[in-house]
Amino acid sequence: MNRFWSLAIAALAIAPRPQDPAKERLRQALGDNELAGTWIYDDLEAGYAEAKRLDRPMMVVIRCVT
Amino acid sequence: MDRFVCVRVVQGWGLDLSLFQYDWRQTWHVFLMNADREIYGRYSAHHSDDLVALRKAMEGALELHAGYPANKGELAGKRGIALPWKRPEEMPALRDKGMSGPVTGRHGCIHCHNIQEGATKSYKALGLPLPERVSAPYPTTQRAGFMLDSAERATVTDVQAGMPAGAAGMKVGDRLLRFGGQPILSIADAQWVLWSGPDAGPVKAEVDRGGQKLEVELTLPEGWRTK
Numbered sequence: 001m002n003r004f005w006s007l008a009i010a011a012l013a014i015a016p017r018p019q020d021p022a023k024e025r026l027r028q029a030l031g032d033n034e035l036a037g038t039w040i041y042d043d044l045e046a047g048y049a050e051a052k053r054l055d056r057p058m059m060v061v062i063r064c065v066t
Numbered sequence: 067m068d069r070f071v072c073v074r075v076v077q078g079w080g081l082d083l084s085l086f087q088y089d090w091r092q093t094w095h096v097f098l099m100n101a102d103r104e105i106y107g108r109y110s111a112h113h114s115d116d117l118v119a120l121r122k123a124m125e126g127a128l129e130l131h132a133g134y135p136a137n138k139g140e141l142a143g144k145r146g147i148a149l150p151w152k153r154p155e156e157m158p159a160l161r162d163k164g165m166s167g168p169v170t171g172r173h174g175c176i177h178c179h180n181i182q183e184g185a186t187k188s189y190k191a192l193g194l195p196l197p198e199r200v201s202a203p204y205p206t207t208q209r210a211g212f213m214l215d216s217a218e219r220a221t222v223t224d225v226q227a228g229m230p231a232g233a234a235g236m237k238v239g240d241r242l243l244r245f246g247g248q249p250i251l252s253i254a255d256a257q258w259v260l261w262s263g264p265d266a267g268p269v270k271a272e273v274d275r276g277g278q279k280l281e282v283e284l285t286l287p288e289g290w291r292t293k
Contacts, residue, residue, distance in 0.1 A: 026076075030076065032074075032076065035072075035074060038072075039073065040072065040073045041074055041076075042074065042075055042076050042077065043073070044073060044075065046073075047073035048101045048103070049101070051071040051101035054071060056071050056131075057069075057070055057071070057100050057128060057130075058070060058072070058097070058098070059070040059071070059072050059096060059097075059098055059124065059127075060073045060096065060097040060098075060099060061075065061095075062075045062081075062088070062094070062097070062178065063074065063076065063093060064076060064177040064178055
């Protein structure tokens with residue numbers, strides 16, 4: 001699992017993505033730092049909008065943070 | 067991955083169950099889909115360390131995206147089946163757990179496994195018969211008599227004689243292109259067809275056998291989910 005996330009971060013190599021402030025607070029509260037600033041965080045509607053804007057498919061990863 | 071919009075979902079609260087149906091017992095699951103909420107494929111935590119399989123599933127999703135919306139009709143079966151609840155928090159069993167809102171910290175979250183437990187308990191609480199597909203969720207392809215190679219985008223590695231796949235003429239080496247009328251990108255996709263499909267009856271499969279496309283028809287017997 002960790003290999004996957006490490007490669008995901010390396011492959012992206014893009015500037016931090018702006019996030020909804022409430023979702024950013026959630027990410028910080030959960031300590032979910034692996035993909036901070038690079039993936040759309042817990043916001044499917046923002047994902048749909050971005051995918052529509054860019055005409056790209058989506059990869060939605062459902063992963064509970066415990 | 068830069069050809070995808072990547073979204074991470076960390077809680078079950080608010081999840082649209084008419085769309086996001088998967089093996090809720092897993093803590094990690096991937097939906098390859100588009101902005102119109104059409105699903106190209108699923109990928110599950112059974113193979114979370116298999117980056118090759120995930121990459122191939124993603125390549126398949128890019129092919130399907132390139133053919134969208136002309137191929138929209140063949141994606142219809144990948145959407146969720148009708149359930150009594152639209153969202154996890156509507157399940158009586160989960161309401162009783164006191165999960166009253168979206169997660170804001172490390173506690174009070176609706177986890178994926180809560181959804182499976184919640185569904186099972188809610189059917190019972192409402193006095194509804196428990197569907198076999200809820201009591202025996204997300205069957206492996208072994209229940210239909212075949213196994214797939216996770217690294218080769220649904221290539222058959224074993225066929226059991228006397229089981230539906232063997233009786234239908236499926237063979238080792240067949241690459242499963244379509245199953246139940248749906249394009250197959252991963253093992254999770256084949257499991258989805260079995261889970262969402264009939265409790266008994268025919269399921270068609272299109273395979274690539276040495277470059278030749280063939281159709282085989284599996285017949286799932288009564289009780290196949292639990293035998």
